Amino acid sequence: METIISVKSVTKKYKDVTAVDNISFDVYRGEIFGFLGPNGAGKSTTIKMLTTLQHPTEGALFLAGNNVSTAQDAARKTFGIVFQDPSLDDELTANENMQLHAALYNLDKKLAKERTAELLKLVELWDRKDSRVKTFSGGMKRRLEIARGLLHHPKILFLDEPTLGLDAQTRNLLWNYIQKLNEQEEMTIFFTTHYLGEAEAIADRIAIIDHGKLVAMGNIEELKKQTEADSLETAYLALTGKGVRDESLGTGDARKDIYRRIIANRR
Amino acid sequence: MKTVYILWLRQMIRFKRSGLRMVMSIVQPLVYFLTLGYGFNALFQQAGKGSYIQFIVPGVVAQTILFTSIFWGINIMWDKQFGFLKETLVAPVSRIKVMLGGSLGGATIAVIQGLMLFVIALLFGFHPYSWAMLGMTFLAMILLAIAMVSFSSGVGAVVNDMQGFMAMTNFLVIPLFFLSSALFPLDNVPVLMKVIASCNPLTYAVDAMRGSLVNQSHFGLPTDFAVMGATAVLLIWFSVYRFNRIEA
Numbered sequence: 001m002e003t004i005i006s007v008k009s010v011t012k013k014y015k016d017v018t019a020v021d022n023i024s025f026d027v028y029r030g031e032i033f034g035f036l037g038p039n040g041a042g043k044s045t046t047i048k049m050l051t052t053l054q055h056p057t058e059g060a061l062f063l064a065g066n067n068v069s070t071a072q073d074a075a076r077k078t079f080g081i082v083f084q085d086p087s088l089d090d091e092l093t094a095n096e097n098m099q100l101h102a103a104l105y106n107l108d109k110k111l112a113k114e115r116t117a118e119l120l121k122l123v124e125l126w127d128r129k130d131s132r133v134k135t136f137s138g139g140m141k142r143r144l145e146i147a148r149g150l151l152h153h154p155k156i157l158f159l160d161e162p163t164l165g166l167d168a169q170t171r172n173l174l175w176n177y178i179q180k181l182n183e184q185e186e187m188t189i190f191f192t193t194h195y196l197g198e199a200e201a202i203a204d205r206i207a208i209i210d211h212g213k214l215v216a217m218g219n220i221e222e223l224k225k226q227t228e229a230d231s232l233e234t235a236y237l238a239l240t241g242k243g244v245r246d247e248s249l250g251t252g253d254a255r256k257d258i259y260r261r262i263i264a265n266r267r
Numbered sequence: 268m269k270t271v272y273i274l275w276l277r278q279m280i281r282f283k284r285s286g287l288r289m290v291m292s293i294v295q296p297l298v299y300f301l302t303l304g305y306g307f308n309a310l311f312q313q314a315g316k317g318s319y320i321q322f323i324v325p326g327v328v329a330q331t332i333l334f335t336s337i338f339w340g341i342n343i344m345w346d347k348q349f350g351f352l353k354e355t356l357v358a359p360v361s362r363i364k365v366m367l368g369g370s371l372g373g374a375t376i377a378v379i380q381g382l383m384l385f386v387i388a389l390l391f392g393f394h395p396y397s398w399a400m401l402g403m404t405f406l407a408m409i410l411l412a413i414a415m416v417s418f419s420s421g422v423g424a425v426v427n428d429m430q431g432f433m434a435m436t437n438f439l440v441i442p443l444f445f446l447s448s449a450l451f452p453l454d455n456v457p458v459l460m461k462v463i464a465s466c467n468p469l470t471y472a473v474d475a476m477r478g479s480l481v482n483q484s485h486f487g488l489p490t491d492f493a494v495m496g497a498t499a500v501l502l503i504w505f506s507v508y509r510f511n512r513i514e515a
Contacts, residue, residue, distance in 0.1 A: 053353065076357060085349075089277065091284055092281075101354070104355065105359065132284075
């Protein structure tokens, strides 16, 4: 199997806090890879390092063979990302956001137009293409971000909690579409989520990170067997414990409290 | 170039859609122009210095540009806070282009606002001594805008506290404006004031505009442009350096 994402002995330290502690793993081409862990475990930091937003303190990360620290532009061309927080320009229209992205990725104008139409129809935003993003609901924004992240046909799609705050219909539409992309285009999907049911349903393989360290990795059957659990959720709780975490790092917005409550409710 | 252009275009679209904000920032310099201009005109003439209205126009045009451009960093902070900056940071484009696109956008907006004030001044009877020199005025406006926008973006790129940024900028902008030659000639001010004003890049921008608009220059155009050019280059470098340090 062809390795497309490779993380080699990566450590990330902020002053005296170690957010990611010597982790290594590979993701293969065409996989749907779930990256799970409690709040503050190091998920977002890892995604930020993979997507060139932060530099590792030690170790190296590779996307399709490109070192993200030394071959940044080549690495950046390989992936699309849907961030945990919105990253659209609210004052621009949906279509303008797409065109801007196309220009940043140096896509041909005609091609960009065709793909924009195709993608916006797919995420059911075509009739709103000339509305400003600030008039969109949370779900619409998320759909637009996904369409935008796919515009340059990346080999890898990073999804950082893509379904957070979305209704069941939208979540369903989104995962179906992501699965379709994965099958038809052999696009590798790397996602994080706190909805363990989603991870169980969609992921080929899962890695669980806690306190900056990888605590388990494998397909769902392997994880269940390892912990003698009957579902991914019980396996997850067995591996990461039941204590509620404090967010020691990250952006610290109010959303984090919501995650905490979601997890608390699941017990 | 495509990257710089598209990010510049983004700022233009946002500016066009900003509605009233587009003209709000020229209100304050306009008030200065009208009240001080007409208020001190007679006094200034009695002192044998000619028309104060003629004298103050370059000062308030520079003020307009200064105020818009020095607060530009807020836009960078906003982009950082509300995420759009990340979209540009993960794209396969260099940070320098990201910085230049946004900064040129900000500088263009500042210059447009400066020109608006200039046109209003023309309606109130301001007359340049030579229309041929207007190109020089325009160049001085562009240099001032680029220098200040770069400074502000550079600060905004690494600072995360919006209120702190506003406080610092407010703290900076008033002395910068008053301790320049924007409102009064430097010929007869106390030595200390003259020294401070001579260290202030705004002084040279105003001086270049005044030299080219009404033929009154303290330092002479070559000095003005040399200082402005050097300041702009230094501040662009500062901004590029700071943009390269952004971690999101």
